[in-house]
Amino acid sequence: MESKFPSDAAEQAIAVSRTIGGIISYTRWPVNPQQLRLCISGATQIALRPAEIDRNASRPVALRKIAAGGTTSDCDILYLGAMAPDQQRQMISGIHGRGVLSIAETDPLCRGGTMFCLHLRSGSLGFRLSVDAISRGTVRVDPRVLRISSASGGPA
Template sequence: MLASLFLIGALVTTPQMSVQAANQTAVEDGSGGMARAVNRMVGGIVSYARWPTGSAATARTMCVVGAPRLTDRMAPDVPGPGSVTVRRVTTATVTPECDILFLGRMPVADRRQLIAWVRGRPILTITDDDAACIYGAMFCLSNKAASISFSVNIDAIGRGPLRIDPRVLRIGGGEGGAS
């Protein structure tokens, strides 16, 4: 059923394995097709995240740092209840009020600083500037052949208090059926 709500493609990345799956089609049709695809993908990822007890609000704040590669129109489309407010911030103004940190293009030193700061905090990290998912974000978007896919950094997820529904990994492994 989850796969029928939105098509998610995943590349699950661990030190030992990679699994390729289907992609979210992102055809530029003059009406923001790429932006819609990115926002559906980000919203879907957010819907798989569970914040620790005590922060059960369904309204989340996404802080965008740097310049996103795939779209400047960030407005995550979360399926079901919940919403995401988007704030553009600088490396120096990121605060714990950011539930989600979206990392666009930025100097590597700034990216490393932010990833180090996030470790151990209940902050979901997503980037579109690291397709191989090697710099520490939890989810890494990429655009190949007019489609959006994502990589999952299991190590980064395991280091923090957020819980990611394992069904996102099943979709990545091709086991997520449309029921």
């Protein structure tokens, strides 16, 4: 499902933040933290808005920046911007077996190993999900999210 994507940068940030909050609201962690820690890594196109994420996630989310290829040990959510493929693989392998939701900003085919991938195109905003990545993860995503996404089988 895609929605109209605003042309104004501030409105884009709100739209993307609301989408991320919505994805979070469909996700359950093995241990349910009071506050989720969203780690941002890589060069992002959108400046996320914590208040909009919190509102749609129905719980507080703390944002922090980490270096591309850096440690993800203090992350409940990993949001990846543009980075070298080897750095992305390293970060994704660092969350395997842990309760971390992963979202990519720059993987339109959703084949890089993250659970969710945003579509940031001129005029529209949507997301894909990787059934493969979700099935291998320890966070649980409500199956109803399939209705509002474009599913992808995962890596080719």
